[in-house]
Amino acid sequence: MTTLYDKVAFIGLGLIASSMIHAIRRDGLAGQISGSARSAETRAIAREDGLCDMVCDTAAEAVEGADLVVLCVPIGAMGQVAREIGPHLAPGATVTDVGSVKREVIAAVAPHLPEHAHFIPGHPLAGTEHSGPRSGFAELFENRFCLLLPAADADADAVARLRALWEGMGAQVEEMEPEHHDLVLAVTSHAPHLIAYTMVGVADDLRRVTNSEVIKYSATGFRDFTRIAASDPTMWRDVFLNNKEATLEILGRFTEELFALQRAIRTGDGDMLFDYFTRTRAVRRGIIEAGQDTAAPDFGRGAVLQGPSGGKDQDEDAD
Amino acid sequence: MTTLYDKVAFIGLGLIASSMIHAIRRDGLAGQISGSARSAETRAIAREDGLCDMVCDTAAEAVEGADLVVLCVPIGAMGQVAREIGPHLAPGATVTDVGSVKREVIAAVAPHLPEHAHFIPGHPLAGTEHSGPRSGFAELFENRFCLLLPAADADADAVARLRALWEGMGAQVEEMEPEHHDLVLAVTSHAPHLIAYTMVGVADDLRRVTNSEVIKYSATGFRDFTRIAASDPTMWRDVFLNNKEATLEILGRFTEELFALQRAIRTGDGDMLFDYFTRTRAVRRGIIEAGQDTAAPDFGRGAVLQGPSGGKDQDEDAD
Numbered sequence: 001m002t003t004l005y006d007k008v009a010f011i012g013l014g015l016i017a018s019s020m021i022h023a024i025r026r027d028g029l030a031g032q033i034s035g036s037a038r039s040a041e042t043r044a045i046a047r048e049d050g051l052c053d054m055v056c057d058t059a060a061e062a063v064e065g066a067d068l069v070v071l072c073v074p075i076g077a078m079g080q081v082a083r084e085i086g087p088h089l090a091p092g093a094t095v096t097d098v099g100s101v102k103r104e105v106i107a108a109v110a111p112h113l114p115e116h117a118h119f120i121p122g123h124p125l126a127g128t129e130h131s132g133p134r135s136g137f138a139e140l141f142e143n144r145f146c147l148l149l150p151a152a153d154a155d156a157d158a159v160a161r162l163r164a165l166w167e168g169m170g171a172q173v174e175e176m177e178p179e180h181h182d183l184v185l186a187v188t189s190h191a192p193h194l195i196a197y198t199m200v201g202v203a204d205d206l207r208r209v210t211n212s213e214v215i216k217y218s219a220t221g222f223r224d225f226t227r228i229a230a231s232d233p234t235m236w237r238d239v240f241l242n243n244k245e246a247t248l249e250i251l252g253r254f255t256e257e258l259f260a261l262q263r264a265i266r267t268g269d270g271d272m273l274f275d276y277f278t279r280t281r282a283v284r285r286g287i288i289e290a291g292q293d294t295a296a297p298d299f300g301r302g303a304v305l306q307g308p309s310g311g312k313d314q315d316e317d318a319d
Numbered sequence: 320m321t322t323l324y325d326k327v328a329f330i331g332l333g334l335i336a337s338s339m340i341h342a343i344r345r346d347g348l349a350g351q352i353s354g355s356a357r358s359a360e361t362r363a364i365a366r367e368d369g370l371c372d373m374v375c376d377t378a379a380e381a382v383e384g385a386d387l388v389v390l391c392v393p394i395g396a397m398g399q400v401a402r403e404i405g406p407h408l409a410p411g412a413t414v415t416d417v418g419s420v421k422r423e424v425i426a427a428v429a430p431h432l433p434e435h436a437h438f439i440p441g442h443p444l445a446g447t448e449h450s451g452p453r454s455g456f457a458e459l460f461e462n463r464f465c466l467l468l469p470a471a472d473a474d475a476d477a478v479a480r481l482r483a484l485w486e487g488m489g490a491q492v493e494e495m496e497p498e499h500h501d502l503v504l505a506v507t508s509h510a511p512h513l514i515a516y517t518m519v520g521v522a523d524d525l526r527r528v529t530n531s532e533v534i535k536y537s538a539t540g541f542r543d544f545t546r547i548a549a550s551d552p553t554m555w556r557d558v559f560l561n562n563k564e565a566t567l568e569i570l571g572r573f574t575e576e577l578f579a580l581q582r583a584i585r586t587g588d589g590d591m592l593f594d595y596f597t598r599t600r601a602v603r604r605g606i607i608e609a610g611q612d613t614a615a616p617d618f619g620r621g622a623v624l625q626g627p628s629g630g631k632d633q634d635e636d637a638d
Contacts, residue, residue, distance in 0.1 A: 198576045199573060226603040240584045287534050292538050
């Protein structure tokens with residue numbers, strides 16, 4: 001691989017940043033890597049692990065001389081970080097981010113960047129329920145999508161170089177409009193996360209079913225929700241606060257549909273339920289055919305959990 | 320292992336029945352296995368694969384001389400099957416089932432069984448999103464819970480023998496009251512499934528986000544829902560119709576909580592969201608500590624999907 005940037009600066013050193021760093025180093029995509037994190041503990045870990053060539057106490061120091069700056073902080077902190085680094089950016093530097101919401105992040109970041117910098121918002125659709133500087137791994141972006149959201153007048157060379165970096169890390173890059181991005185992600189990510197958080201909260205709250213029962217018998221469906229609901233609280237608070245409109249729209253639709261299904265249950269309308277459940281089954285097939293999930297039963301988690309096929313769930317036999 | 324039953328009859332030959340058959344044969348837990356399924360296609364497949372020692376066209380023939388009969392049909396068909404087999408049960412035979420709802424199944428089945436038979440309702444908390452006679456595997460019940468729900472006056476020897484069978488197949492057996500079972504399962508399984516079906520239905524319905532976008536970008540959270548929403552439609556229709564009360568109660572609680580979270584988003588109450596998401600994270604830890612799920616990022620699905628760690632999700636870095 002060719003070196004695409006002389007110096008890449010990461011502001012925020014969690015799952016995405018540390019995964020990018022591992023991937024960039026594996027493939028020699030950048031000359032030098034600097035990093036900075038707000039928490040002293042994160043900086044200490046990064047130094048101990050040698051995560052970056054240089055760990056700086058401030059974002060301003062980290063971006064000094066960098067031709068690429070990657071903002072990997074929670075969405076709510078993006079504006080403040082942009083304000084801090086704006087005056088210190090090298091001429092012609094590219095600034096990108098990895099935030100899960102785009103309209104609000106662009107509105108918060110863009111005003112603080114100098115004319116000479118190229119701001120190209122981004123969003124790698126990758127992650128796990130783990131977080132922190134030790135949760136990253138070089139293969140996180142393999143075959144995953146990374147969305148870039150350049151403005152209409154963005155510098156074509158700067159966009160091409162950033163695209164090459166993501167492709168070098170294994171991602172499939174697509175471009176999208178920020179507003180459409182926020183709606184698509186509200187459907188595929190933000191609403192599902194809020195729903196998962198809610199269901200786990202309900203179970204945790206219910207006095208007539210003990211927590212130990214919920215935990216013991218979770219493999220009947222519930223435990224899939226708990227993985228999503230174990231994602232980073234700060235990140236998700238900021239996602240919802242910054243993608244309000246689209247998330248609330250999708251949740252409104254969700255509630256309408258849920259009421260219709262509840263009504264079918266109450267009135268005993270088995271045909272409606274059967275048809276609905278048949279339709280949703282087809283969506284799963286599409287995802288597997290598109291190579292975006294495994295067809296192995298139960299995500300193949302048995303292979304990791306306890307032998308060849310230890311996954312479990314709720315199902316009995318149709319004959 | 321000792322042979323626990325001379326002849327076990329399976330009515331319904333889907334995921335659970337075929338998994339039980341593989342496990343019983345692996346460990347020599349029964350002398351002979353007969354089976355029957357309503358669909359001619361299922362019977363033909365079972366015959367072709369040699370799934371049972373004997374595949375019968377009717378349930379009545381299959382139970383002839385059996386000392387254990389396992390009802391593995393959808394919940395809505397349990398009563399009819401019990402009526403068919405009642406007169407043909409051998410003296411002292413044990414009848415069990417694997418239905419995900421207990422109160423209604425017991426009410427539907429018990430009246431059709433003769434005095435001399437021992438009815439011991441059961442529910443193995445195991446399964447995958449796949450169904451049919453070829454979806455079973457012997458390890459499905461390894462380390463999974465199987466709940467037995469004997470009446471207060473049930474025959475102790477018959478219960479002990481059935482317990483030994485489940486333990487022989489690798490399950491951990493616990494006893495529970497039917498009513499409590501239905502509430503616990505409404506929380507851990509039935510409500511989560513309805514919610515997953517609903518979210519997938521909403522995504523499938525939304526005109527402004529194309530289906531191909533939903534599919535391409537599903538790995539940001541949504542795809543976990545699609546696995547659950549790919550479960551057998553007949554089974555799930557029957558679950559909801561037969562566990563109405565508890566499911567609707569939990570869904571009512573869910574809707575209340577969802578409204579509270581939506582309100583927090585609308586009013587920008589970040590503290591409420593942060594606290595909620597922190598609490599739900601702890602539930603996940605409990606499940607992993609109890610050995611009921613893998614701690615590997617993203618269920619370790621990357622190992623199956625595309626290499627050492629190809630899972631993806633929605634996350635960015637907190638610093």
